[in-house]
Amino acid sequence: xxxxxxxxxxxxxxxxRGLSRYESAPAESIRNACRRAFENLVDRAIEEQVAxxxxxxxxxxxxxxxxxxxxxxxxxxxxxxxxxxxxFAVLGNHDAANKMTKxxxxxxxxxxxxxxxxxxxxxxxxxxxxxxxxFGQGQVSDNLAAHFPAAKDGLFNIGxxxxxxxxxxxxxxxxxxxxxxxxxxGYQYWALxxxxxxxxxxxxxxxxxxxxxxxxxxKETGPxxxxxxxxxxxxxxxxxxxxxDVLRWAFCRVDVTDVADVRDVLNRVRRHMEAERDVxxxxxxxxxxRLEGTTGLCDELAAYPERLEQEVRALGAEIAGEDLWVERVxxxxxxxxxxxxxxxxxxxxxxxxxxxxxxxxxxxxxGGLEQVIDDxxxxxxxxxxxxxxxxxxxxxxxxxxxxxxxKHLLVGRLLGAGGAR
Numbered sequence: 001x002x003x004x005x006x007x008x009x010x011x012x013x014x015x016x017r018g019l020s021r022y023e024s025a026p027a028e029s030i031r032n033a034c035r036r037a038f039e040n041l042v043d044r045a046i047e048e049q050v051a052x053x054x055x056x057x058x059x060x061x062x063x064x065x066x067x068x069x070x071x072x073x074x075x076x077x078x079x080x081x082x083x084x085x086x087x088f089a090v091l092g093n094h095d096a097a098n099k100m101t102k103x104x105x106x107x108x109x110x111x112x113x114x115x116x117x118x119x120x121x122x123x124x125x126x127x128x129x130x131x132x133x134x135f136g137q138g139q140v141s142d143n144l145a146a147h148f149p150a151a152k153d154g155l156f157n158i159g160x161x162x163x164x165x166x167x168x169x170x171x172x173x174x175x176x177x178x179x180x181x182x183x184x185x186g187y188q189y190w191a192l193x194x195x196x197x198x199x200x201x202x203x204x205x206x207x208x209x210x211x212x213x214x215x216x217x218x219k220e221t222g223p224x225x226x227x228x229x230x231x232x233x234x235x236x237x238x239x240x241x242x243x244x245d246v247l248r249w250a251f252c253r254v255d256v257t258d259v260a261d262v263r264d265v266l267n268r269v270r271r272h273m274e275a276e277r278d279v280x281x282x283x284x285x286x287x288x289x290r291l292e293g294t295t296g297l298c299d300e301l302a303a304y305p306e307r308l309e310q311e312v313r314a315l316g317a318e319i320a321g322e323d324l325w326v327e328r329v330x331x332x333x334x335x336x337x338x339x340x341x342x343x344x345x346x347x348x349x350x351x352x353x354x355x356x357x358x359x360x361x362x363x364x365x366x367g368g369l370e371q372v373i374d375d376x377x378x379x380x381x382x383x384x385x386x387x388x389x390x391x392x393x394x395x396x397x398x399x400x401x402x403x404x405x406x407k408h409l410l411v412g413r414l415l416g417a418g419g420a421r
Contacts, residue, residue: 001237002126005045007226007244008056008162008193009212010038011094013069030286033247034061035072037214040244041226042076046083048228051126053085056193056210057092057135057162070104081109088113088121091134092162092193093174113160118147122155127234131187132160135175145177151186156234159190168195182207189229189236196220198227198241206236215249218288218327223248243281250276250287256301256333257293265297266315273319284323287316290330298333305331305405331405356410359403366403373399 012034045053064070077087087110096115106112113119115136122129129152133144144161151157159182163175174194179202182190190207197220198211210227212220225244230237252272259265269289276285289312291301301308309329316324344350360366 001230001232002051003048003228003230004050004052004054005041005048005226005228005242006054006056006189006191006208006210007041007213008191008210009058009092009196010034010055011058011061011212011214011216012038012073013064014061014216030247033245034214034216036246037224037244038076040246041213042079044226044228044242044244045080045085049083050085050228051128052123053080053087054130054158054160054191055087055089056160056191057090058094058193059089059091060095062094067104074104074107077107077110081107085109086123087111088130088132088160090132090160090162090193091115093135093138093140093172096135096138096140118144118149120149120152122152127155128158129155130158130160131185135162139172140175141173142175143177143181144175145181145185148185151188156189156231157185157187159185159187161190162193164194165192165201168197179207188231188234196224198223198225200239206239208239210241213244214247215245218249218251218286221249221251246283248276248280248283248285250280250285251290252276252287253290253292255293256291256295256297259295259297262297262300262311265291265295265301266311269312270315270319273316273324277320277324284325285320286325286327288328288330289326291333294334301331301333305329330401356407359407369399 013032014034041053059073060069080087087107089110089112091112111121113121113130113132113134115134118131118133120129120131131148133147145159145163148159148161161175161177163177164173166176166178183202183205188205190205192201192207192209195209196212196215197209199209201207201209206229208227210225212224213226215221215224223241223243223245225242228238228240228242230240252269254265254268254272256265256268259268272289273287276287295301308331309326312329313326316326
């Protein structure tokens with residue numbers, strides 16, 4: 001019997017670049033978060049006395065700014081080597097061979113599989129064969145799995161591959177393949193990477209995405225980590241999901257239907273915050289709050305979004321101090337019945353509100369909006385436009401959300417000013 005750890009999507013040195021522009025962000029909690037999560041992985045591997053560690057791509061977030069990233073990796077993998085633990089890795093779309101201009105020789109106990117062909121590594125002492133292939137470039141549209149060899153008889157066969165499989169929401173379709181493609185090889189375990197959410201795709205054979213080890217933005221919520229695999233008698237006995245993250249992201253949808261006052265709204269927010277705090281196991285939390293439902297307070301909530309956001313931030317500070325950071329407050333609450341009565345009035349004010357609410361959400365349908373977005377893109381810092389940033393100006397869904405928020409804000413302020421009279 002032996003155990004091994006399967007991890008992927010480490011993205012060393014990524015988080016700070018994505019979050020540092022937020023003035024109120026918990027800098028101490030997010031600084032080097034991926035490094036500390038990787039240290040947790042190494043600690044757990046040593047604690048479990050695993051035979052080896054598999055890294056299924058995107059160990060790095062891209063080319064290094066300097067050599068400190070590579071030195072950190074050698075330090076941590078070297079710790080594993082001191083305990084006789086080997087590391088086998090493939091490169092993914094973020095750290096593909098053609099993207100890494102700065103390189104250091106990998107530690108002696110680490111093998112990075114070839115990007116030119118499928119490579120098979122034999123661990124004779126464990127009767128294990130590890131088959132894998134790295135990305136040679138950032139965008140791989142070929143089915144790499146098709147070129148993997150058939151399982152070696154009498155060995156525990158592992159496939160190590162960075163892939164979107166048959167497609168996963170939010171992930172580019174790299175090295176696409178099907179579950180049947182993987183099953184046809186006769187392996188006992190497929191160690192996949194690229195998808196940042198933990199998923200057991202199959203148990204016969206085991207096909208697993210461990211997810212990333214550290215959430216980096218609001219689209220990567222919940223526990224993040226690796227899997228610990230136990231092998232006995234040439235078969236998988238257990239696959240355990242192990243959290244490694246040091247900062248947790250949470251997206252709380254708060255139903256404010258029929259709330260009586262703002263205090264009631266905050267009480268509902270409080271319950272969500274406390275629930276997330278209780279399951280975070282002492283980790284700091286970065287949280288987005290979204291108010292939903294129908295309430296007579298809709299206009300009041302929409303009229304002064306900054307005040308609402310500061311009330312929610314203050315509540316977070318009360319509940320968990322610096323360990324709970326409110327990344328954003330979204331107000332999607334509606335007040336349809338009251339608003340309908342005003343919209344049905346044959347008045348100039350009613351016509352104005354009708355025109356505001358009829359504003360389309362898509363950028364292509366609003367005259368001049370694309371030019372405004374282009375102007376904004378030139379003015380904001382480049383780092384504010386990366387990845388899943390709140391300034392995702394190329395994301396039609398994001399722009400639609402901004403337009404809807406603006407409509408709520410404007411209608412709320414007009415009603416609050418007494419325009420209906």
